Amino acid sequence: MTRKEITCDWIDRYNEDELNEADKRLFLKQMEGSPLLRSEVRLDAALDRFLMDEELLDLMKKVRRASAKNASARNTSGTNLMSYLLMAASILFLFLITGLFYLVGSEKQTSRHLEQVKMKNTPRLEKNGTAISGSPKAKQNPLDDLAMPLFKASRQGMLAENFESLPEFELLIGCVTRSGPFALISPEPNIAFLAGTDLPFKWKHIPGTGALTLVIMNCRGTSLTEISLESKDSYTLKTRGFREGLYYWKIMAGDDLVTMGKMTLLEQ
Amino acid sequence: MRKYTDEELIDGLRHRRSGCIDYLYQEYFPIIRHHLTRNSGNLQDMEDLFQDTIIVLYKRCLEEPFSLGCSFKTYFVSVSKNLWMQRLDYKFRLLYQADYEVHEPRICYSEEEQEREAEKLEMERLFYDKMMELPGDCRQILQLYCLKVPYKEIATLLHLKDEVYVKTRKYFCKNLLRKKILNDPECRQFLSYD
Numbered sequence: 001m002t003r004k005e006i007t008c009d010w011i012d013r014y015n016e017d018e019l020n021e022a023d024k025r026l027f028l029k030q031m032e033g034s035p036l037l038r039s040e041v042r043l044d045a046a047l048d049r050f051l052m053d054e055e056l057l058d059l060m061k062k063v064r065r066a067s068a069k070n071a072s073a074r075n076t077s078g079t080n081l082m083s084y085l086l087m088a089a090s091i092l093f094l095f096l097i098t099g100l101f102y103l104v105g106s107e108k109q110t111s112r113h114l115e116q117v118k119m120k121n122t123p124r125l126e127k128n129g130t131a132i133s134g135s136p137k138a139k140q141n142p143l144d145d146l147a148m149p150l151f152k153a154s155r156q157g158m159l160a161e162n163f164e165s166l167p168e169f170e171l172l173i174g175c176v177t178r179s180g181p182f183a184l185i186s187p188e189p190n191i192a193f194l195a196g197t198d199l200p201f202k203w204k205h206i207p208g209t210g211a212l213t214l215v216i217m218n219c220r221g222t223s224l225t226e227i228s229l230e231s232k233d234s235y236t237l238k239t240r241g242f243r244e245g246l247y248y249w250k251i252m253a254g255d256d257l258v259t260m261g262k263m264t265l266l267e268q
Numbered sequence: 269m270r271k272y273t274d275e276e277l278i279d280g281l282r283h284r285r286s287g288c289i290d291y292l293y294q295e296y297f298p299i300i301r302h303h304l305t306r307n308s309g310n311l312q313d314m315e316d317l318f319q320d321t322i323i324v325l326y327k328r329c330l331e332e333p334f335s336l337g338c339s340f341k342t343y344f345v346s347v348s349k350n351l352w353m354q355r356l357d358y359k360f361r362l363l364y365q366a367d368y369e370v371h372e373p374r375i376c377y378s379e380e381e382q383e384r385e386a387e388k389l390e391m392e393r394l395f396y397d398k399m400m401e402l403p404g405d406c407r408q409i410l411q412l413y414c415l416k417v418p419y420k421e422i423a424t425l426l427h428l429k430d431e432v433y434v435k436t437r438k439y440f441c442k443n444l445l446r447k448k449i450l451n452d453p454e455c456r457q458f459l460s461y462d
Contacts, residue, residue, distance in 0.1 A: 012442065039459040043391075044446065050395045051414035059284045059326055060396050063319045066286070066293040 011037075011044045162245025163264070166221050169248050172260040184251065184259055192264035195244050199237040199263060201229070203251075210253050219246040239265060274340040281322070282329040292322065296341065300348050307352065317355075320389040321348040354386040391458055398448040406441035413438050 010027050013019050019027060031038050050056070174189035183204040193199065201214065212229040214237070229235050229251070237249075244267040250260040272280065272291050280288025297318055304314050324347055328334060336343055399407060405426065412422045419431035419438075428434055449455050 009439075012439075036459060040450070043449070043455075043458055046388075046391055047395055047445070047449070048414060050392055051399075051410055054411070054415065055284065056323070056326075056392070057396070057411070059289075059323065060319065060392075062284060062286050062289045063293075063322050066290045067315055067318070069290065070293055070297070 011041050014041060015045050015048055162219060162243065164219055165246060165262075166219060166248070169217075169221060169260065169262070172250075172257075173262055174260075176259045187261065187263070189259075189261035190263075191261070192266060193239075195242045195265040195267060196240045199239060201235045201237060203233055205233040212258070213252040215250045215252060217248040217250070219248070221248070274336060277340050278329050278334065278336070281326050284326070289322070292344075293318065296344055296348075299341075299345055303345075303349065304352065307356070309352070313352075313355075316393060317348055317352055319393065320351050320386075323389060323392070324351065324385070351386060351389070358386065387458070390454070394449060394452060394454050398445055398452065401448060402441060402445055405437070406444065409434060409438050410441050410445065 010019065010023070014024070014027050031041060176184075183206070185202040185204060187199055187201065191199070203212075214227040214229055214235065216224045216227070216237070218224055224247075227235070227237075242265050244265050246262060246264050248260065248262045251258040270287075270291075272288060277288060277292065281292075297314070300318050300321070301314050304310075304317065309317070321344060325344065399410075402410075408426055409422060412425065413419075417425070419434045422438075423429065423431050423434045426434075428437070450459075
């Protein structure tokens, strides 16, 4: 019999007093020489006593159950707390994002408002092509000041909107409502050219024709400027600073519409 | 949760009533947790100490006559504190191998009897933990065997083949439990090599 077999099975049999005298003497001799074997025998005896104590086992089971119940309650409350915290953090984050969008949106509105105010305050051209006093650049090139409102007015919408035609005006393109004393030579009623290019207006001067006015309007029909055509038979419209888009022009004789046309300015 | 009087707690503990044990856990575990947090204990130590305290109180409740000279709470707390001091004392000796002949004598919380009780509590805790790791049928066979139930009856109760099978199975389960215990590092303190 190997030493291992003696220790494993014999410990049980020794503790249960099932060894015969010869085996018992042998086992005791083994124990004398091995403190580890003695510890194991003692441990095994304690284990047997423990297994026999049903009430103690029952008590330990109930204590462990109480501990597990409270541990899960602690975890649940911890989990609940974590859930509440996450929810609160998410709501706070949403408020933050909404606030940021609101701020950015209000900034854009403010800048748009400022632009509109500037537009109102921008000096307009007088009928002879010179700017109304107040603007230091008035005498340099009237159309420089003219270009700015045009530029800003058309910048408000999307680029595609600048090319949208106005149905009521489209009907009048190329029409001459007053014949006789006035005959337009150029430009064509419908012309497209690069923005910044000068557009010459030429007409046949007929004596007796009253004061003529060239009115430039944007594609929404808003009058941008009125230019008094003092020259007898020509005028050059400078489109420097004009944004690409569709513009209408009309020539008025006093309060009467003489002719109307449109020009499409393209990006350079 | 309903409140228990001291007498109800003693009686409930004596009869191992679940409601009473749950109440003790809810009311007294925080005290242990607070005490151990300030005295280098972790959560596992708290759980173990609570169980040990309950077992000590249970065994004392079984002793006749049992009467309290103070409130149950005070008694509970003092038992748990003493047990913890014994464990710390033992850990100190394990860690630093203090030799009282060489070093200055320090206050020793554990008298010989208390030391044995603390060791027994630790051993029982180890046995219980390892037993819970066994398969269900192993636990049942071992417990029935230790209650001196004959092999034949165990076979009938647990719907096993025959008593020979029960005997073999019991031998296997006991060995398995013994190996689990001996292989646990906690068991080293119970074994002597010299």
